Amino acid sequence: xxxxxxxxxxxxxxxxxxxxxxxxxxxxxxxxxxxxxxxxxxxxxxxxxxxxxxxxxxxxxxxxxxxxxxxxxxxxxxxxxxxxxxxxxxxxxxxxxxxxxxxxxxxxxxxxxxxxxxxxxxxxxxxxxxxxxxxxxxxxxxxxxxxxxxxxxxxxxxxxxxxxxxxxxxxxxxxxxxxxxxxxxxxxxxxxxxxxxxxxxxxxxxxxxxxxxxxxxxxxxxxxxxxxxxxxxxxxxxxxxxxxxxxxxxxxxxxxxxxxxxxxxxxxxxxxxxxxxxxxxxxxxxxxxxxxxxxxxxxxxxxxxxxxxxxxxxxxxxxxxxxxxxxxxxxxxxxxxxxxxxxxxxxxxxxxxxxxxxxxxxxxxxxxxxxxxxxxxxxxxxxxxxxxxxxxxxxxxxxxxxxxxxxxxxxxxxxxxxxxxxxxxxxxxxxxxxxxxxxxxxxxxxxxxxxxxxxxxxxxxxxxxxxxxxxxxxxxxxxxxxxxxxxxxxxxxxxxxxxxxxxxxxxxxxxxxxxxxxxxxxxxxxxxxxxxxxxxxxxxxxxxxxxxxxxxxxxxxxxxxxxxxxxxxxxxxxx
Amino acid sequence: xxxxxxxxxxxxxxxxxxxxxxxxxxxxxxxxxxxxxxxxxxxxxxxxxxxxxxxxxxxxxxxxxxxxxxxxxxxxxxxxxxxxxxxxxxxxxxxx
Numbered sequence: 001x002x003x004x005x006x007x008x009x010x011x012x013x014x015x016x017x018x019x020x021x022x023x024x025x026x027x028x029x030x031x032x033x034x035x036x037x038x039x040x041x042x043x044x045x046x047x048x049x050x051x052x053x054x055x056x057x058x059x060x061x062x063x064x065x066x067x068x069x070x071x072x073x074x075x076x077x078x079x080x081x082x083x084x085x086x087x088x089x090x091x092x093x094x095x096x097x098x099x100x101x102x103x104x105x106x107x108x109x110x111x112x113x114x115x116x117x118x119x120x121x122x123x124x125x126x127x128x129x130x131x132x133x134x135x136x137x138x139x140x141x142x143x144x145x146x147x148x149x150x151x152x153x154x155x156x157x158x159x160x161x162x163x164x165x166x167x168x169x170x171x172x173x174x175x176x177x178x179x180x181x182x183x184x185x186x187x188x189x190x191x192x193x194x195x196x197x198x199x200x201x202x203x204x205x206x207x208x209x210x211x212x213x214x215x216x217x218x219x220x221x222x223x224x225x226x227x228x229x230x231x232x233x234x235x236x237x238x239x240x241x242x243x244x245x246x247x248x249x250x251x252x253x254x255x256x257x258x259x260x261x262x263x264x265x266x267x268x269x270x271x272x273x274x275x276x277x278x279x280x281x282x283x284x285x286x287x288x289x290x291x292x293x294x295x296x297x298x299x300x301x302x303x304x305x306x307x308x309x310x311x312x313x314x315x316x317x318x319x320x321x322x323x324x325x326x327x328x329x330x331x332x333x334x335x336x337x338x339x340x341x342x343x344x345x346x347x348x349x350x351x352x353x354x355x356x357x358x359x360x361x362x363x364x365x366x367x368x369x370x371x372x373x374x375x376x377x378x379x380x381x382x383x384x385x386x387x388x389x390x391x392x393x394x395x396x397x398x399x400x401x402x403x404x405x406x407x408x409x410x411x412x413x414x415x416x417x418x419x420x421x422x423x424x425x426x427x428x429x430x431x432x433x434x435x436x437x438x439x440x441x442x443x444x445x446x447x448x449x450x451x452x453x454x455x456x457x458x459x460x461x462x463x464x465x466x467x468x469x470x471x472x473x474x475x476x477x478x479x480x481x482x483x484x485x486x487x488x489x490x491x492x493x494x495x496x497x498x499x500x501x502x503x504x505x506x507x508x509x510x511x512x513x514x515x516x517x518x519x520x521x522x523x524x525x526x527x528x529x530x531x532x533x534x535x536x537x538x539x540x541x542x543x544x545x546x547x548x549x550x551x552x553x554x555x556x557x558x559x560x561x562x563x564x565x566x567x568x569x570x571x572x573x574x575x
Numbered sequence: 576x577x578x579x580x581x582x583x584x585x586x587x588x589x590x591x592x593x594x595x596x597x598x599x600x601x602x603x604x605x606x607x608x609x610x611x612x613x614x615x616x617x618x619x620x621x622x623x624x625x626x627x628x629x630x631x632x633x634x635x636x637x638x639x640x641x642x643x644x645x646x647x648x649x650x651x652x653x654x655x656x657x658x659x660x661x662x663x664x665x666x667x668x669x670x671x
Contacts (some may be wrong), residue, residue, distance in 0.1 A: 042584075061616070072629040077622050157630035202607045205602040230635035478656075549650075559654050 019462030054197050055208060056437030064152060064173055065217030067180075068164055069226040070259075070438045076166050076180070077153040078173065082135030083128040091116045094140050097143050104138050105130070116145075123498045125550075129153050154180075158226065159340050161266040163235045164284040165224055165436075167261075167384075168271040177282065179220065179436065183383045189217035190355030221438045228252055231261040231546040239539045240266045243525035249285040250539070251419045252547060253517045255508060258423070258432035258443040260381060261516070261547070285521070287381060291410035292388040294488030295349045295470075295532070296506050297408035299425065299457050304369045306453045307356045313343040313456050319456060320351040326400040329356050346460040349485065358406030361400065366402065367394035372448045373421040373431055375413050381434040391415040408488060419519035422506050425461060425482070426514035429454035433436075458482055462511050465537075467563075474507055474537035475562040476545045478555040483507020483540065485532030490524065502525050505536035509544050512556040518544055522540075 038046060067076035084105065093101070095109070102109040105127045115124045128151065128281030132136070156162065167178020174188065175181040183545075197206040212293045222507075232250045240248040269281040283289065305311040312485055313477040322336020331351050336345075345353030358366065370376065376391025393555045397405070404410045413421075414436070423432040424444070430445025461482035465474045470485045486504040487495040506519040520536040520543070529535055541562075642648040 064622075066626075073633070074626045077623050077630075080620055149634065155627050157627055159634075161636070199602075202608050205606060207605070227635050230639075234636065234639075290654050349622075407619050452619065554660075557655060561654065 017558075018115045022276055022517050023471035032456065033499065036177070037071070047447075051373065054199075055195055056198050057193055057195050057211065058204070060192035060194055060212075060214035061150065061152075062191050062216050064154070064169075064189055065187040065219045065300050067187070068219060068221045069229075070222065070261075071226070073226050075080045075158050075162055075224070075226070076154055076156050078154050080132070081129040081152050081153045082132060082138075083149045084126045084130060084135065084138055084149050085147050085149060086116050087123050087145050087147065088119050088121060088124065088503045092144040093146075097141055100141055101126075101143065101146075104134055128476045140171075156271040157467040158229075159272060161230050161264070162226075163227050163268050164220070164286070165229075165232040165263050165269045166271065166400045167402060168274075171274075176283070177224065178383070182382055182436075183220050184378070185351070186220060187217045190215045191541050203522060221491045223254070223257075223261060223435055223438045224263070225261045225264050225550070227550050228543075228547045229262040229264060231550075232543045233264045233266075233268075235539050235542045235546075236264050236266050239522060242527065243522060243529065243535050244527045245525045245535075246523040247280075247523040248539075249415050249521045250406045250543060251286045251415055251519050251542065253419050253423060253432075253434065255426045255432070255514045256442045257439050258445075259433070259435050259439060262543075274280050275393075281286055284383065285523075286415045287379070287383045288385045288387050288414070290414045291385045291502050291521070292409050292411065292488045292522075293413050293418055293504065294408040294502070295351075296320050296418060296484050296486035296504055297411075298346055298349060298354045298374060298406070299484055300369060300421070301354050301358050301366070301406040302460060303343055303391070303425075303449055303453050303457045304361060304366060305342065306363060306456055307369075307449055308365060310360050311342050312355060313460060314341050315355050316341055317345055317350075317353045319345070319350045319356070319449055324355060324403075326355075326359075326403055327398070329400045329404075331403060343460045345464060346457075346484070347463045347466075354407045355403035358403055363397045365393045366398070366405065369393070369448075371409065373424055374417050375411065375421065377435055379414065379416045379420055380435045381416055386416070387414050389417060408486065409415055413551045415519050415521050418504075418506055422483075422508060422517045422519070425454050425457050425507040426517055427454070448476060458511060461507070465507070470531075471505060471507075471514050471533040472562075473533060474505060474540050474544075476541050476548070477562050478557055479544070479548055479553065480511035480557045481507055481509035481541075481544060483537075483538060487530060487532045497527070501530040503532040503535040504532055507540055509548060510556045513554075515551060516544065516547055518547070 016159065017474055051520055064078040066074055066078075069075055079512060083486065098109040098112055098424050105112070108128065115126060120480055138146070139148060147458045152173050154173065156166060156168070158166070165178055167180040168176055169180050169305065170176050175184040180187065181323070192210070192212045195208040196204045196209045197208060200407075201270070210226070232252060236248045236250050239245070246264045250262065250264050251260065253259070263286050265285050267281045269277050306313070316339045319333060320336065320338045320340050324331045328501045333350050333352050335348070337348060340348060340350055340353050342357065345357070370391055376389055378386050378388045380386070392411070403409050416538075420432065420434055428451035429449035431448045432443050432445040461484055462480060463469055464484055465471045465481055471483060474483050475481055483506055486502070488502050489498070490500040490502055491497070492500065502521060502523055503525055504518070504519070504521045508514045508517045518540055520539045522535050525535045
């Protein structure tokens, strides 16, 4: 290399380099400032925007718990259905598509157009709770702006048989009646949500976080025995129709555990069908309706007389001439008899005899006993809308009222309370707490009467179903039963209607080792017969027979057919 | 020095590729897990529907109707029922 080709050094002014350096530094400074601004001040906003490109929040569905009977049969279960919704501004559909859609949804195409044309709303439900197959066909139409949402619908395989116990849920799967309402907190699940990353094709590729875990509702196992329930329903329905009664109800309680094995009402409704439900059918008469119980209360008066030592089962009570006047009110017996023992007073259901017993006792004691067996207080079986019934304070009772209350007028009870009160006689004086859910173990009762008194009354109640008593039709082949009839006049416009009755029967079996208390009530039987012994007792017998066989209770009576009473063998009661 | 740099570059490339593959695999596995979970839900739903169906077919009233009408069955007359009592086992000492 020659020296001549060496470049001639040029001296550039120093400021030029400085300017360039400064410019570069300034540009760098701007970049740093900008990134600091984005990183620190706007970071939240930017991160959100970034995540919105790929992350999605998904709902995690939760199902409502099932309701099972004591043997695990499903009584209520939720299963998914689809709802079709439209976003009005987005809907693009040809008339042919609209027509097809109308056909699938059972709607007029014009109605759909009206709903979809309403731009003021963000979205409209076109149809809720479609079966999955129909929903798939709707989706196959491929109409833009039409979306589907998964919802749950409750199904009740037991239908009308179980309706009053289980109740039903509303369109948004929340309980509205029965167990569905009472146990809503247990049954309801909580929907969860989670954030995920989705790829271009909409597939979830990564779980970012679980925002809220889904919690499925818990299953509930009822004390109900679907077989006993269905048996009771069949018997009740037949009886209500045969006697042209306005309504009827049956409740069966397990004496040992206090579990409610069956609870039926008629008229009833189909919980699967939302459309046709009226107030009359919805009423769960067993727990929400109270009535004046009539003669079914007499055993409690007799029990109190024994308990206080005012009488023994053999003590004679004069009931002649079959009527008795207190103040200006006359108490009458349907069939006047002479002197009766206390046991016979119960067997023949004598009003006069019971009233005479009652007037020997302090009213406070009677009130206290009624309270102790659960009258005038909520039975706490766990149903919504339970009625406490009416039991007035003892100090407001006039003597005539004390007399009428002794045979079940002037106070009101629900059938549930009445059945529960009879567990006192079935359990040697213990009142058992009720349970709608399966407990499976003997319940601890509260001692209300002495065991001796309870056994004595049990004997009287057994004699009431023998020939000569008021309810020979309540007997069951193979088992000893005990019980008491009731036939009470219904109250109407402040007085007692002369020809409107409530016929009832409460009893238990087998007498040697009681397993079941069953209470039957028929409201206004209008086919000629109205006595509890004629109308309610046969229903009791039928249900008891079947239920004891299902429970496998050992026989305690010879297996000979029960002879039905001839004319005159059957005592008639007046209340 | 250059050799070491080249070696490190190679290691870096291998690591980067490994990361990409494992990420890809994890996403594939995850989507598989999602599918299986969806299937679990579907099967649970189907189980519920089958239970519903079983309950409907097994309705007491339906069984009663079929037993009575189609099969001609009826509850035995209680007079023809023999109840067997469970006897306590007899030990040698108590036996006469």
